Amino acid sequence: MSAPPPLLDRLRTRGWRLTAQRRVVAEAMTGDNVHMTADEVLERARRLLPEISRATVYNTLNELVELGEVAEIPGPDRVRRYDPNAVVPHQHLACEVCGGLWDVHAEGVEALHPDPAALGDFEVASTVVTFRGVCAACRGR
Amino acid sequence: MSAPPPLLDRLRTRGWRLTAQRRVVAEAMTGDNVHMTADEVLERARRLLPEISRATVYNTLNELVELGEVAEIPGPDRVRRYDPNAVVPHQHLACEVCGGLWDVHAEGVEALHPDPAALGDFEVASTVVTFRGVCAACRGR
DNA sequence: TTAGTTGCAAAGGCTTTGCACGCGC
């Protein structure tokens, strides 16, 4: 059925100061199965607002991450990717060759718990599951 | 009791060309101090062989990863960490504040499988599970 | 011998920062 409220609506509600740049970044992040690098976000944002700067895209992405609206995904390469779908729990397929990322669902994630003995005073906030391997495109090469 | 399965022996068997530098990197990776950054490996290696260069440490670590003897762990920060324990499956606790990593074991990892419908032609090689949160030391601040 | 390894320094790629100007509220 209906998805959670659009990113921009959620942000407005939270009193986020709205500028053309921020709107455009949020718009660039909208959509399904989107896992863009900061550079890809910049590229998309520039189609809507050509004067936007790289620094602003980085600033805005970092804020969205801090607000918990967007998730930062560490992948096999060192490039950060951003997942607008932070609200809906899901897992990822990560290609070790091209660094690409795709959403996937897996069962049993909630059942995973670290051994309490080894946990000590570590406070777990989230469980990240990633299936690493090689994507179809990279296998063809 | 029995000596740990020496990384160096495995490598020799595989026809790895053995140099002082490589031996020292392998030694630096041995032990319980298990999730070092390249810089930390360099520091330890230098205690044993002061002339070793940073580039050689990077080269050697990358080789060990390619050989499957060491695992590269992507964390919340962009710094790569190296896990000599690649042979024994285990999971990690990752501190989002300081970037620290600790081994932990969790049950049910083998039972995780991505939804085949979304998998397509992606070939899964391994399943990575990380519990993200805040470590005891960082919570104290 | 000789192919593979090392060290140095420089380059590379991604991200952050300092500061002056501009704009939403």
Next chain:
DNA sequence: GCGCGTGCAAAGCCTTTGCAACTAA
């Protein structure tokens, strides 16, 4: 008007690379 947001360029950090000298097998 005030204070936060933006843009630019430069710096920062981690990692890789080019190349000449060296060395294990």
